[in-house]
Amino acid sequence: MENWSYIIWILIIPFLSFLFAALPGTKLKSSVSGLVGIASILSVAILSYITAYSYFFVSGKIDGVFQKIIAFNYVWVRFSEVLQIDIGGLLDPISVMMLVVISTISLMVHIYSWSYMHGETGFARYYAFLSLFTFSMLGLVLATNLFQMYIFWELVGVSSFLLIGFYYEKPSAIAASKKAFIVTRFADFGFLLGILLLAYYTNTFDFITLTDTNGTLITNPVAATFMGASVLTWAMGLIFIGGAGKSAMFPLHIWLPDAMEGPTPVSALIHAATMVVAGVYLVARMFPVYLMVAPDALEIVAYTGGFTALFAAVIACTQHDIKRILAFSTMSQIGYMMLALGVSGYGGEKGLGYMASMFHLFTHAMFKALLFLGAGSVIHAVHSNLIGDMGNLKKYMPITHITFLIACLAIAGIPPFAGFFSKDEILVAAFEHNKLLFSIAFFVAGLTAFYMFRLYFRVFWGKKQAYHHAPHESPFIMILPLILLAVASCLTGFIPFGKFVSSDGRELLVHTHWNIALPAIGFALTGIFTAMAFYKKETNASTDITNALGAVYKWAYKKFYLDEVYLFVTKNIIFNGISKSIAWFDKNIIDASMDGMALVTNYFSDKIKGAQSGSVQQYTWWYMAGSIGIVIFVLYFLMIK
């Protein structure tokens, strides 16, 4: 047995770095806090790699099964004999994989930001928040129990809020950060209810106990039902609402596009690679429970994922803001992951969907972070987010161009880039389980290729722009992460992922299913060539199509008016209809009775003040009266007993 207690440093180091950057405020030189941030995340990354190496290759496996290891544990609050909250570190294939993903992307973003955020006021604040986020995210994946996960879940939400609103002088940034916080917080309420419900019926928060396939929850689930569904389905469904909020699943996705108001590296880290997949991670974490106890809830997961994948991809085809396109593509890809989980079974070949989902999470993190950082590099050069302001950039920014192209090919699912392998597994899993979901996924794959290459051609090819200042390639510090991530996007697809991560911890051999892969590649290529035909050179074809589609295009462009629907519902129905009457009740009934109570309290307070007269004789009189009063009270009490 190896000693895993050093894992705790993976949490402590970024937290200390957060304190170091945050506490002195502006007194510290901002470059110092940046350097400390980078150094600390570098050491976290090294620790994570060591952990991954020794877990996957040295001692994680016993009898061919990857074990669930409690690296450290600490009882925080003990509610009752059975129910307690622990703070600890749980190592299993998915958490170790997430450690690698988070620390890698976070390291890249830390380095990249050094140059991207250079000269910003609030540079130190930025690094403080980044460290806080990294700490919370690592704590989330290492959580040994639902409650710990919930705590870090909220911390992640807070740091995301802080980073989206980083430019707090911009009203749109403030609005976006509030929107993100409120929407996810609303979803988290469902999560909390789910946790409480589950804990009430199972008396535990612990993941290992809950997901044990021989444990009481799975072999002997609670029979209670509520409104036609079992309470456990309710609980798991509510927990999924939390996950859907963080992962921007329809209809809780509305915050993610606006969250692009934050600095671009932040979008790469939080809103593409790590935080938004927390929902996927949560479902994967509780997967055996979903599958064996609450299959209905898992069905919801699958369809929510499939619908979101399609919905977001359609919207992505119509957007003009480079970061928003990427945001919708993120939603679409996360929809993929959810879908894959939803169609998965448990154990052996049946668990293909689970493996595929985690595999896609992993590869997606690499190429999506690359896309965002590349977009950041472009924005850095042309000082605009709109693809209308860009064009022909391949001449000015060769390295950004090549790396961006690699990422686009990866997300479009063209072999041999990473996205192909993971997407193929998802398609296979969907094909075996549910033909409808498969056709959605298949269609979305082509759509993805189209909108990504629409973006690519508009930005790097297309018409010649008259730039004020000729754009130039970004500095080396920004290029370096791009190159590293591009290498990762090329190579990670070849990792035999099933060897490491599978639903039951046993090795799962995977091979490419060419009968599904070939049509998918063909479809993706169609998408790419269509995009090329429209956007490589400046033609009227695209506007013609747009005009021909007319209302449909406008619909999609306006994101199907969902924001407006929400606004209408909150403003007209909730605020005016419900809230106003409640407010009246609150003001005139509740407040008034509280005021009355306060008046009475004040009245007594006034009256009673007289007793504090200042004369010692009176005090002793009270003393004696009190003693004797108590004696009488006890005797009376005994008598009535």
Next chain:
Amino acid sequence: MNITDFLLMRHELLLTAMVLIMLLIQIFTSNDYNASYFAMALFFIITVFGFVPSEKGEIFGNMYITDSLRVLMKNILNIGVLIVLFQSGEWISKPHNEGKRYEFYLILISTLIGMNFMISAGDFLMFYLGLEIASIPLAALAAYDKYRTKSSEAGIKMILSAAFSSAVMLFGISLLYGTCGTLYFSEISPQINGNILQILAFVFFISGLAFKISLVPFHFWTPDVYEGAPTTVTSYYSVISKGAAVFIFIILLFTVFKNLISQWQPIIYLLAVLTMSVGNLFALRQQNLKRFLAFSSIAQAGFILLGIIGTEQTGMASVVYFVLIYIFSNLAAFGVVSVVSEKTSKETIEDYNGFYRTNPKLSLVLMLGLFSLAGIPPVAGFFGKFFLFSSVASAGYYWLLFIAAINATVSLYYYLLPVKAMFINKNDTPIEHIQSNPTAKTALIICVVGLLLTGFAGVLFDYITSLSFGI
């Protein structure tokens, strides 16, 4: 009896040694300007030594008992006294204290010796001795600013009330002796059967302790004394003296008077309700911060009683834990108030309007202290209250819990008043920037660290729980 047995009472011996050393220094030096530093250094060493693990044992024929829970209680008191000493530097260095600085520390440490003896007492005589060692010098401390009428008034009121209370208590003890024929705790407790005479004795005896903890209606001396005494002394009263009395209270209730549990539970119930409510009602209208803290500390004592009424182990543990947190919270609040009142002699809540603009750090400390007293997470006070409440809930006293919750809400209101004054209210002439002296700063830092950390240290609570099984 073995010479090594004396090591069991090292807390008392070390403190006595400290008193003697300071006495000698006082005699042989003419200048007492460094008295506070001597006291702090010596006491710091004693505090550290207190944490050396010790054994369980009884000496002097069961007159003196020690075990790890009692040692923990003494250590908690030591930490509190250390903070008080750190805070005393500013006040004691004032010129009007010249020539009586050593005396102050002599007297203060003597009272602590008395409290330690009370905690370790194994017999009522020993207990009474400890009580008197603790109370008479306390009155002297209250009157320490003797040129100030209010201070001398506080001293007189204290000594008169204390004398009365001692008399009643002694009467209770004598009745107990009459029914049992012995004064040893271990011999009395099996003989307690709940006859009327014993109940009378118990109530008179408990009144004396209730007086020390300032439970309603035995609390009337508190506000006058707290207001009149020098602020350092007030914080000593409200934290150390009260904490020690609470410790003794739970020890006695759960050992000697264990058989009377069905009688004393309703008493505690009644006292808890009265103390919380009346303390709150008084605190609601106070303008003077010292008086305000005095009344709020009465209400806090009511909350402490909640833990006593709960089941034995968790109840006891939650009380000890709460007292530890209470020490940090109250001393943080008193620390700031005393710094401000020594420097500017401003004490009302209105004076604190706009305090944050000029003294951001001090206002943050005061805010944390008040938050903790009010029980707002994530400050330690929240966890303290949480465990008290859950101990009441597990004992099934839901009505009591309800009353306590209402009182906690009311207290929230008045604890936030000073916070509002500091941070929100506008003021053209706020208190100017205050440079507090280094020892006072250290004290505040200890308090803040304690406030932020004790809540999260679940181990601490588990440790205390495990100790309370031993008693």
